[in-house]
Amino acid sequence: MIFLTGATGYVGRHVLQRLRTRGTPVRCLALPGDPVNPSGPGVEVVRADLLDEQALVPLGHGVSTVVHAAALMLPNRADRIHATNVEGTRHLLAAARGWGAGRFVYVSAVSAVYAEKNYYGRSKAEAERLVIDSGLDYTILRPTMVYGPDGGLHFAQLVRLLRRIPLVTPILGSGSARLQPVWIGDVVDAIERVLDNPKAVKRTYGVSGATVVRFDELCRRICAEAGLRRVQFRVPLSLLRTIARVAAQLPGSFLTPEALSGLSQDATLDHSVFQAECGYFPLDIDAGLRRALGRR
Secondary structure (H helix, E strand, O other): OEEEEOOOOHHHHHHHHHHHHOOOOEEEEEOOOOOOOOOEOOEEEEEOOOOOHHHHHHHOOOOOEEEEOOOOOOOOOHHHHHHHHHHHHHHHHHHHHHHOOOEEEEEOOHHHHOOOOOHHHHHHHHHHHHHHOOOOEEEEEEEOOEEEOOEOHHHHHHHHHHHHOOOEEEEEOOOOOEEOOEEHHHHHHHHHHHHOOHHHOOEEEEEOOOOOEEHHHHHHHHHHHHOOOOEEEEEOHHHHHHHHHHHOOOOOOOOOHHHHOOOOOOEOOOOHHHHHHHOOOOOOHHHHHHHHOOOO
């Protein structure tokens, strides 16, 4: 039995679909008030909050493996992100030890290894340390920017921005940050590959795509694939920081100083060790964008 968190999120629901396809019994953790019900054949849904450590205790009967894909991202407040990503992980690790689950797969993020971390990146790095020190047979996976049909979060926001603004594409900052977007199917494949592979125990892997592109080039490729004719222009980071300080006061704004901290940083990860040890061969960006934006 696999215990899956984050099953109502973008990555989690694709993981659930794969596990169901291969006939693996899954117990999904969902928040008590979450309207999404990830039920289906071979799927059991239990409702609890990761912040309630005692509520997790009775949920692990028969669980041998935990896949922890739940996370809270920007633009949520720093205290909420820390509570969910750090304390929630701490509680789940304690529960997993109590259940006797020998295997723990943690879905982290590339931002955990940024040179300059925002509070989301710091929360993922701290959670990684908890996993490493847990005493469980863990694997940590660090996806880069996840993309696919209608997601992940940052890719979907970028596509919406490119589609909504006519004629031009605003490039935030220099546009020179190097990205390595990863197709959602490859993220799911990565999780599946480490589940039963003894080589993956107590290992941390970068889960990245086959193509490294600059941010401005990624925007060009998305526009080309989506049939959008746009002219790029650059918005200086100094101006963006001023705007972000104001925008941060608006509820749910994604343009915040914390979000801007990643714009000038490379978000690439070497997946060669993962490839050698687990047979991970990701999709290239052009093939992935054709799938993500509706072409095959």
